[in-house]
Amino acid sequence: MKMAEWFRKAELFVRARAGGFDGGEFQRLFDRDAARAFDVVTRDHARETEPESRVGRLFYRVRILFLGLAYKLSPPRRLLFVVSIGLAVWGLIGLDLDLDNLPRLHIDLLPLLSIAGLVFLLVLELADRVVVRDELEVARELQRELLPIAAPDVDGYSFAFSYRTANTIGGDYYDFFPLEDGRLAVITGDASGHGIAAGLVMAIAGSALKLGFDRDSDPVAVTRVVNHALCRTGGSRAFMTLFCGVLEPATGRLRFVCAGHPFPLLRRAGGEILELGKGCLPLGIRFELELEAHEVEIAPGDALTLYTDGVVETVSPSGETFGFERLSVALAPGGTSRVIHDRVLHEVEAFRQGEPVLDDCSLVVITRYGG
Numbered sequence: 001m002k003m004a005e006w007f008r009k010a011e012l013f014v015r016a017r018a019g020g021f022d023g024g025e026f027q028r029l030f031d032r033d034a035a036r037a038f039d040v041v042t043r044d045h046a047r048e049t050e051p052e053s054r055v056g057r058l059f060y061r062v063r064i065l066f067l068g069l070a071y072k073l074s075p076p077r078r079l080l081f082v083v084s085i086g087l088a089v090w091g092l093i094g095l096d097l098d099l100d101n102l103p104r105l106h107i108d109l110l111p112l113l114s115i116a117g118l119v120f121l122l123v124l125e126l127a128d129r130v131v132v133r134d135e136l137e138v139a140r141e142l143q144r145e146l147l148p149i150a151a152p153d154v155d156g157y158s159f160a161f162s163y164r165t166a167n168t169i170g171g172d173y174y175d176f177f178p179l180e181d182g183r184l185a186v187i188t189g190d191a192s193g194h195g196i197a198a199g200l201v202m203a204i205a206g207s208a209l210k211l212g213f214d215r216d217s218d219p220v221a222v223t224r225v226v227n228h229a230l231c232r233t234g235g236s237r238a239f240m241t242l243f244c245g246v247l248e249p250a251t252g253r254l255r256f257v258c259a260g261h262p263f264p265l266l267r268r269a270g271g272e273i274l275e276l277g278k279g280c281l282p283l284g285i286r287f288e289l290e291l292e293a294h295e296v297e298i299a300p301g302d303a304l305t306l307y308t309d310g311v312v313e314t315v316s317p318s319g320e321t322f323g324f325e326r327l328s329v330a331l332a333p334g335g336t337s338r339v340i341h342d343r344v345l346h347e348v349e350a351f352r353q354g355e356p357v358l359d360d361c362s363l364v365v366i367t368r369y370g371g
Contacts, residue, residue, distance in 0.1 A: 038061075038065065041065060041068035041069055041072060042061075042064045042065055042067075042068040043068075044068065044071065045064040045067045045068050045071075046064050048060070066085070069081065070082060073121075073125075077121055077124060077125075080117055080120070080121050081117075081118075081121055083117060084113075084114045084115075084117030084118045084121065085114070087111075087113050087114040087117070088111065088114035147163060147173070147174065147175065148161070148174070148175055148176055148177075151176075152176045152177070152178065152184060154184055154249050155249065156249060156300075156368055156369050157249060157366060157367065157368050157369070158336055158337040158338070158366075158367045158369070159176065159337055159364070159365070159366055159367075160336075160337035160338045160340070160341035160342075160364075160365045161174060161341070161362070161363065161364040161365070162341065162345065162362070162363055163360070163361075163362045164310075164357065164360065164361045164362075165357075165360050166195075166310070166357045166358060166359050166360050166361075170195075170198065170199060170202070170360040171190060171191030171192070171195075171197075171198025171199055171201060171202050171240070171360055172188075172189070172190050172191075172202070172308050172310070172360040172361070172362040173187065173188065173189040173190070173191070173202045173205060173206055173240075173362075174187060174188040174189070174306070174362055174364050175187045175206070175209070177213075179213065179217050179246070181217075182248075182249070182250075183217070183246050183247060183248050183249070184246070184247045184249060185209075185213055185217070185244075185245070185246055185247075186243075186245040186246070186247055186254075186256075186306070186364075186366070187209060187242070187243065187244055187245070188242075188243045188261065188306040188307070188308065188362060188364055189202070189205055189240050189241060189242040189243070189261070189308075190240060190241045190261065190308040190309060190310075190360070190362070191205070191238070191239075191240040192238065192239050192240060192282075197238070198360070200238075201230065201238045201239075201240055201284075202240070204229055204230060204233055204238075205226050205229070205230065205240055205242070205283075207229075208225050208226040208228075208229035208230075209222060209225075209226055209244070211225060212224075212225035212226060217246060218246075218255075218293070219244045219245060219246055219255055219256055219257040219293050220257055220291045220292070220293050222244055223242060223244050223257045223259055223283065223289075223291055224289075224291065226242060226244075226283055227259075227283040227284060227287070227289055228287060230283050230284030231284055231285075231286065231287050238284055239282045239283060239284035239285050240282055240283055240284060241259060241260040241261035241262070241282045241283070241308075241309075242257070242258075242259045242260070242261055242282075242283055243256060243257070243258050243259075243261040243264060243277075243306055244256060244257045244259075245257075247298070247366075251297065252297045252298040252299055252300075252302070252368055253295060253296075253297055253298075254295065254296050254297070254298055254304070255293055255294070255295050256276070256277075256293065256294055256295075256296075257280075257291055257292070257293050257294075258276070258277030258278065258280065258294070259280045259281065259282060259283050259289070259291065260279075260280055260281055260282030260283070261277070261282075261308075262307060262308065262309050262311075262312065263275045263276055263277035264276045264277065264304055264305060264306045264307075265304075265305045265327070265328065265331060266296060266298070266302060266303070266304050266305075267302065267303045267304075267305070267331050267332070267334055267340075268299070268301075268302055269299060269300065269301025269302055269334075269370065271332065271334065273328050273331060273332065274296075276294065276296055277294065278292060278294065280292070298366070298368050299368065300368055300369060300370045301368065301369075301370040302367070302368050303331070303334060303335075303337065303340055303365060303366070303367040303368075304365070304366045304367075305327075305331055305340065305344070305363070305364070305365050306362075306363075306364040306365075306366075307327070307362065307363050307364070308359075308360060308361060308362045308363075309359065310357075310358075310359035310360050310361030310362070311327065311344070311348060311361050311362075311363060312324055312327055313358070313359055314348050314351060314352050314357075314358075314361070315352070315355055315358060316351050316352065316353060316355065317353050317354075317355055322347075322348055322351050322352075326347065326351065327344065329347075330343050330344045330347045331344065336367055337365040337366060337367040338365075340365045340367070341363060341365040344363060344365075345363065348361070
């Protein structure tokens with residue numbers, strides 16, 4: 001094969017596998033992802049204060065990194081890891097042993113044996129990760145089935161909503177479902193943290209909400225059912241914020257409870273933006289909560305925006321949060337539910353500038369058509 005042809009095929013091979021390559025993402029491997037990985041691996045061993053000297057600090061970090069890596073592995077894999085590192089050190093210090101009655105082990109082979117051991121260990125860990133990822137994907141699909149796919153068909157109203165998770169599994173929740181008397185239940189919630197634990201809390205709350213509405217459609221009564229369910233089954237770290245509302249479509253009357261959740265924003269047809277709600281502890285912290293229902297009328301031309309704190313706590317590269325003021329500015333021009341929804345998400349993404357998603361982010365916009 002001619003050299004030019006070989007280089008052409010090599011270039012095509014690299015281009016095919018580097019599609020979508022972002023130099024900024026590559027840089028973040030070292031200045032952000034590496035620091036995060038170090039913190040995760042060493043958090044069980046970094047109990048001492050780091051030495052002040054550079055050399056002492058280097059040896060301290062190497063030691064806790066080695067311990068962190070080793071103790072994250074199962075005992076057989078830990079042994080393979082230690083032996084592989086030992087072979088690498090052996091080769092570096094140039095120790096060539098010639099023991100009686102044993103074949104001579106040349107130093108040149110030690111790096112190869114070390115690399116082979118570490119690569120084999122990497123393959124084992126990646127295989128485990130792929131299995132876990134596949135299981136998480138199944139859980140993610142099941143979680144999606146708990147959230148509404150299509151907007152409810154309510155005369156005089158339009159809906160737009162979306163959900164973005166920080167991890168494969170998220171802890172945000174929203175739902176709309178008709179009640180027997182023609183009213184509409186409107187729910188948004190946010191379980192503590194994110195990931196699998198938050199997803200489990202969300203699933204518990206979703207089941208409790210349906211049960212609560214079957215018993216009594218009053219938002220206070222329903223919220224109490226969810227609170228008791230979380231207190232009984234969730235544990236001390238399983239709590240969530242919740243907005244639980246019941247909308248009467250004909251009149252626009254909305255009766256709601258806001259338990260620790262970010263206050264919804266109601267944009268009046270004339271442009272005024274009202275903050276709805278009153279402070280209350282999140283659900284799942286204690287059995288008895290002082291819950292109070294509030295009422296507001298969604299008039300023709302008004303738009304109600306419900307969201308989780310992942311929207312306002314989106315972080316820019318400079319460390320600044322998106323905040324409530326920017327959210328209000330994005331809502332100010334008004335429009336249809338879809339227009340408002342898409343504008344807010346566009347502003348959030350532009351503000352984030354590619355920074356990692358740190359929290360689940362849900363956004364719901366409900367607009368009543370103008371009279």
